[in-house]
Amino acid sequence: MSRGPRKWGHELKNRTKLFIGYALGLPGTLTILGLVAVIPLFVTDTYALHFMWKVLFWAVAASAWNIAGGYAGQFSLGHAAFFGIGAYTSTILFTTYNVSPWLGMLVGAALAALMSIVLAKLTLRLKGPFFALATIAFAEVLRIIVVNLRNLTGGSQGISIEFRPALENMMFSGRAPYLYAMLALLTLVVLATFVLQRSWFGFSLAAMREDEEAAEALGVHTVAMKIASTGMSAFLIAVAGTMYAQYILLIEPSTVMGLDFSIQVAIIAIIGGMATPIGPVLGALLMVPLSEYLRAEFGGVFQGLYLMVYGWLLMIMVIFMPLGLVSALRDPTGAWRRILSIFTGRKKRVRGRKHA
DSSP states (O other), X not given: OOOOHHHHHHHHHHHHHHHHHHHHSHHHHHHHHHHHHXXXXXXXXXHHHHHHHHHHHHHHHHHHHHIIIIISOOOOSOHHHHXXXXXXXXXXXXXXXXXXXXXXXXXXXXXXXXXXXXXXXXXXXOOHHHHHHHHHHHHHHHHXXXXXXXXXXXXXXXXXXXXXXXXXXXXXXXXXXXXXXXXXXXXXXXXXXXXXXXXXXXXHHHHHHHOHHHHHHTTOOHHHHHHHHHHHHHHHHHHHHHHHHHHHOEEOHHHHSSHHHXXXXXXXXXXXXXXXXXXXXXHHHHHHHHHXXXXXXXXXXXXXXXXXXXXXXXXXXXXXXXXXXXXXXXXXXXXXXXXXXXXXXXXXXXXXXXXX
16 A cells, blocks of 8 residues: 555654754764864865854853853853953963963963852852843953952953964964864864763753752762863863964954853853754854854944844744754654744644543
8 A cells, every 4th residue: 555645744854853953963063173174275265264154162161161150050140251361361371471372272271260160169059040140240350350460460451462473383274274273173072072961960960950959869979070071061161262362363352251252152052952952053153154244234324223133033043943953853843833823823732532
């Protein structure tokens, strides 16, 4: 007997879900990153390579934030502090003591992880918006300290790095090596996130995120989980801070330690999908081009207009896709039904027998 249209429809739906699951999983992610590695072999335009580097950079920063903000549920808006610690530590060691940025990167990442432990200890009992406000205050205090240490940090003017291209200086003549370095870091972070998600540590973080008291009752050491997840997140984003400094060759407190950076990192992870390895990457692939386009189209018309348009688009996306792009791609039918319910005001009917 030939299969009916309904059976064919179910089979097609199942195959589509399998394909989407493969594309959003580790094989699909590594395939995408492998394709990115091939692009510089054919694209030599300086701006195109710089644009790709920006996408990779924000994907790394959002993926690092996702460990604490997504998996552990520690919604931090102060990750600019850790990013700035990584950037300033390696830069000061390089410009003042001629220490290689590769070594300075590890020192800065370790210092950022240490400061994250301090932050975790100070905010153990805080949750939700109170925790977010505490992280903002923490980052602002560090930024003010950096601004006032003029002899060491250059104050509000920052530090300019002399361009001396060499591998030991983490400086290169072309854009492609910078892109490959950031791609390698992103691959490492994504692989670490996949391993974390499927490990006992990841399950403990998920339990703590959903219900901290229940997790403690089951034997999860929530204090240790908070410290460990924040430390990992701070370490990785500090590494990105060093790579940023060696690429831009100028660091300023308002740029590397400002609230704008922390908010942007969180937004990218939220839009892409928190607590998923591929979510921050998808968020960066969408938000970075969108930001650049809006800045180019509306930036010269009215000052700040592109930011308003950017904010409107963000609100629309959060309303229609509250769980991020990953959720919408995994269940496009459910996302479409949600959009229809918002416009029509109707909820999905629940099938079942009517009871008298």
